[in-house]
Amino acid sequence: xxxxxxxxxxxxxxxxxxxxxxxxxxxxxxxxxxxxxxxxxxxxxxxxxxxxxxxxxxxxxxxxxxxxxxxxxxxxxxxxxxxxxxxxxxxxxxxxxxxxxxxxxxxxxxxxxxxxxxxxxxxxxxxxxxxxxxxxxxxxxxxxxxxxxxxxxxxxxxxxxxxxxxxxxxxxxxxxxxxxxxxxxxxxxxxxxxxxxxxxxxxxxxxxxxxxxxxxxxxx
Numbered sequence: 001x002x003x004x005x006x007x008x009x010x011x012x013x014x015x016x017x018x019x020x021x022x023x024x025x026x027x028x029x030x031x032x033x034x035x036x037x038x039x040x041x042x043x044x045x046x047x048x049x050x051x052x053x054x055x056x057x058x059x060x061x062x063x064x065x066x067x068x069x070x071x072x073x074x075x076x077x078x079x080x081x082x083x084x085x086x087x088x089x090x091x092x093x094x095x096x097x098x099x100x101x102x103x104x105x106x107x108x109x110x111x112x113x114x115x116x117x118x119x120x121x122x123x124x125x126x127x128x129x130x131x132x133x134x135x136x137x138x139x140x141x142x143x144x145x146x147x148x149x150x151x152x153x154x155x156x157x158x159x160x161x162x163x164x165x166x167x168x169x170x171x172x173x174x175x176x177x178x179x180x181x182x183x184x185x186x187x188x189x190x191x192x193x194x195x196x197x198x199x200x201x202x203x204x205x206x207x208x209x210x211x212x213x214x215x216x217x218x219x220x
Contacts, residue, residue, distance in 0.1 A: 006040045010053035014074040061110040064213040072098040105197035106205050119201050129199035130171045135191040142188045150184050157184040
């Protein structure tokens with residue numbers, strides 16, 4: 001395991017903060033200064049500010065119904081973060097994917113790296129379902145173009161669409177690029193006014209209240 005991932009998983013630091021701690025000499029591996037990107041092996045002693053770090057032994061995954069206005073990060077840089085909604089014991093959990101500040105819905109956080117990989121690696125093809133509201137009616141031509149593929153930055157985005165009501169659409173996707181849904185519609189001059197995730201792989205919100213969380217069983 002890479003050292004920044006180890007430190008973040010065994011402390012309350014984000015990956016970025018872990019990198020800073022390593023670079024500033026606060027982290028020692030077997031009593032010596034490590035290098036960024038170093039791999040931690042079984043039996044290595046890792047300390048942060050003189051405190052011994054260890055990875056949690058119990059696999060733990062929670063589902064949060066993220067409200068709008070919260071960022072998916074430990075360091076909100078002035079904004080509220082999803083960790084403000086969780087007990088301190090859960091602050092070591094890492095989000096599986098992200099929802100931006102203006103989006104809401106299902107967010108999984110875990111210390112189970114294998115589960116995170118199964119949900120996010122393209123080879124597993126895990127679907128995510130969103131309810132998306134647009135600022136205006138989507139034309140038939142643009143609907144077809146989005147399902148066929150829209151060029152966004154350096155990739156082609158393909159979304160499956162189902163009309164729900166008025167300007168609200170169900171979007172199904174198995175990709176996971178940064179702000180992909182918003183950027184896809186923006187390429188065709190639409191603004192996403194609401195974005196809510198209801199499903200991620202085998203996980204569903206299923207009545208979980210906004211801002212609440214619950215423990216979930218992992219499918220090994």
